[in-house]
Amino acid sequence: MKMSKLFVQTLREDPADADVISHKLLSRAGYIRKLTSGVYNYLPLMWRVLKKIENIVREEMDSSGAQELLLPFLQPKELWEESGRWEVYGKELMRLQDRHNREMCLGPTAEEVITFVARNGLKSYKQLPCNLYQIQTKFRDEVRPRFGLLRGREFIMKDAYSFDTDEEGLDKSYKIMADAYTRIFERCGLETRAVQSDTGAIGGKLSHEYMVLTTTDSGEDDVFFCDDCGYAANSNHTVSVLPETQTDGGFTETKIVDTPQTTTIEKLCECLNIPASVILKCVVYIVDKKPVLAMIRADKQVEETKLMNAAGGNDVRIASEAEIEELMQQHGFNASKGFIGPKGLEDLTIIADNTVKDMKNFVAAVNKNDVHMVGANLDVDIPHIEKYYDIRLAEAGEFCPQCGKPLKVTRGIEVGNIFKLGTKYSKPMNAVYLDKNGKAVPFEMGCYGIGITRTAAAAVERWHDEHGIIWPVAIAPYHVTVVPLNDKDELQMNTAKSIYVKLLKAGIEAVLDDRSERAGVKFKDADLIGFPYRITVGKTITDGNVELKTRKTGEVETLNPDNAVSRVIELIKEAI
Ligand code: ATP
Numbered sequence: 001m002k003m004s005k006l007f008v009q010t011l012r013e014d015p016a017d018a019d020v021i022s023h024k025l026l027s028r029a030g031y032i033r034k035l036t037s038g039v040y041n042y043l044p045l046m047w048r049v050l051k052k053i054e055n056i057v058r059e060e061m062d063s064s065g066a067q068e069l070l071l072p073f074l075q076p077k078e079l080w081e082e083s084g085r086w087e088v089y090g091k092e093l094m095r096l097q098d099r100h101n102r103e104m105c106l107g108p109t110a111e112e113v114i115t116f117v118a119r120n121g122l123k124s125y126k127q128l129p130c131n132l133y134q135i136q137t138k139f140r141d142e143v144r145p146r147f148g149l150l151r152g153r154e155f156i157m158k159d160a161y162s163f164d165t166d167e168e169g170l171d172k173s174y175k176i177m178a179d180a181y182t183r184i185f186e187r188c189g190l191e192t193r194a195v196q197s198d199t200g201a202i203g204g205k206l207s208h209e210y211m212v213l214t215t216t217d218s219g220e221d222d223v224f225f226c227d228d229c230g231y232a233a234n235s236n237h238t239v240s241v242l243p244e245t246q247t248d249g250g251f252t253e254t255k256i257v258d259t260p261q262t263t264t265i266e267k268l269c270e271c272l273n274i275p276a277s278v279i280l281k282c283v284v285y286i287v288d289k290k291p292v293l294a295m296i297r298a299d300k301q302v303e304e305t306k307l308m309n310a311a312g313g314n315d316v317r318i319a320s321e322a323e324i325e326e327l328m329q330q331h332g333f334n335a336s337k338g339f340i341g342p343k344g345l346e347d348l349t350i351i352a353d354n355t356v357k358d359m360k361n362f363v364a365a366v367n368k369n370d371v372h373m374v375g376a377n378l379d380v381d382i383p384h385i386e387k388y389y390d391i392r393l394a395e396a397g398e399f400c401p402q403c404g405k406p407l408k409v410t411r412g413i414e415v416g417n418i419f420k421l422g423t424k425y426s427k428p429m430n431a432v433y434l435d436k437n438g439k440a441v442p443f444e445m446g447c448y449g450i451g452i453t454r455t456a457a458a459a460v461e462r463w464h465d466e467h468g469i470i471w472p473v474a475i476a477p478y479h480v481t482v483v484p485l486n487d488k489d490e491l492q493m494n495t496a497k498s499i500y501v502k503l504l505k506a507g508i509e510a511v512l513d514d515r516s517e518r519a520g521v522k523f524k525d526a527d528l529i530g531f532p533y534r535i536t537v538g539k540t541i542t543d544g545n546v547e548l549k550t551r552k553t554g555e556v557e558t559l560n561p562d563n564a565v566s567r568v569i570e571l572i573k574e575a576i
């Protein structure tokens with residue numbers, strides 16, 4: 001490809017809405033242009049990168065025995081009603097109507113469609129196990145599309161679905177996918193960690209997320225991990241062991257005391273001169289439109305996904321002040337945030353964290369402003385709790401649930417996710433096969449996603465410097481750029497052209513920077529775009545030499561043109 005013809009416009013400025021480095025660099029280097037919120041044009045350079053990632057995914061999926069197909073992007077409501085997700089999938093599901101007023105949605109994933117395909121095509125145990133996958137555009141009407149390709153509304157995902165006769169088979173299929181994922185991300189130049197996670201809107205029994213670990217905001221998930229035993233989990237799934245702490249408030253007498261303006265836990269601690277671990281904290285959430293009262297020891301925080309699961313819901317958010325006011329009025333109270341207690345709110349769903357179990361003679365709010373009860377005890381002063389849950393957000397320094405060593409925390413970008421679905425879709429959608437005895441049995445299913453566009457952005461997050469992108473060779477849009485410094489110099493131009501032609505003949509993806517630009521401009525663009533290798537043909541060609549520069553290391557080798565060609569071919573072959 002000649003640089004003069006390449007469809008690329010580099011920009012001097014970052015887009016105004018770009019907060020993370022991959023969004024900035026992919027925009028500035030001419031890979032993507034925003035069309036509308038969360039929807040991007042993948043320009044030629046980007047498309048080359050995406051196709052490379054897709055092909056790595058394809059090769060590894062195919063070699064693991066999966067078969068590629070392509071399912072429609074538009075999905076009918078009826079299938080979603082069969083699975084029960086039409087009602088419960090939140091606003092992220094982009095719903096629309098056709099000219100006959102038939103309701104449809106744009107596929108955020110394809111469990112329903114693939115289950116439909118399987119129930120028509122997989123009839124006998126003899127056809128199992130079977131794994132089908134596609135690489136297809138997905139649409140999710142994300143609340144906050146941001147970070148460019150990391151969290152778009154329209155994005156490309158590989159989604160695979162496995163069908164097995166029993167759980168043992170599913171375990172095997174899951175393991176095969178886990179191994180394929182490790183290879184896929186490795187080949188894309190990304191080190192990932194598989195972490196246990198919540199199963200979310202997709203549902204099922206067990207799931208692992210493949211995280212690219214980072215320390216920046218581009219990682220939207222917190223990942224807790226143990227260096228000693230390898231335990232790793234998303235914060236929405238981390239179970240930690242707490243250090244010993246004071247849970248007995250020591251208040252021998254139960255009474256109401258004045259605690260003016262103690263609207264926060266800190267103020268209450270100060271007012272009563274107590275640690276937060278002897279205060280019962282009550283927080284009102286809205287789960288699936290209904291108020292839920294979460295109770296936890298006040299030195300700890302509620303993890304919303306855990307709370308949502310404990311309450312059996314699909315959607316969670318903290319209640320607004322207005323909603324709390326309304327709730328109080330309905331129950332004949334007049335308390336504001338900070339003074340909400342469980343007594344008198346027994347009709348709500350109350351979810352208590354495990355930390356509440358050991359509390360004694362503690363401090364609790366009583367739905368009255370500016371006072372608290374001290375010396376409160378479970379069952380006596382607050383409603384009886386049938387069942388305790390883990391709804392607590394883990395914190396760094398708490399202990400590993402497997403080996404007891406301190407947990408660490410870092411941020412992660414989720415590039416892939418694998419789920420054991422079990423019969424979550426096959427049962428309600430009546431997707432069955434006939435077993436050896438001719439009995440109809442629902443499939444044991446698994447599903448496996450990889451964000452193709454997100455993986456590309458994650459690679460930029462991981463591989464860049466102040467000058468631009470440093471593509472891992474296997475997913476770079478082109479491998480080499482050949483840069484003659486002075487396009488008026490015939491020897492330089494001819495040598496550059498001959499190097500370029502030799503590279504093309506050897507199957508190397510090369511660019512010839514034939515533009516009449518200053519050397520500085522050419523170098524800047526080459527670094528910004530992120531070609532892994534650059535061959536520069538300058539004045540030293542009169543001595544028979546050119547320079548080969550490796551973008552990642554900055555290493556420069558001075559070689560004659562033929563040796564530069566063979567050396568770069570060798571380097572590329574090694575790297576892929
Ligand atoms: P997240 O928690 O980041 O919203 P998710 O867990 O809902 O993602 P999955 O349903 O597991 O996503 O989808 C599989 C993969 O698709 C993810 O691992 C991710 O790589 C990609 N993906 C999901 N949502 C987006 C998005 N909005 N933009 C880009 N890629 C996405």
Ligand code: MG
Nearest residue numbers: 209414416417
């Ligand atoms: Mg996920």
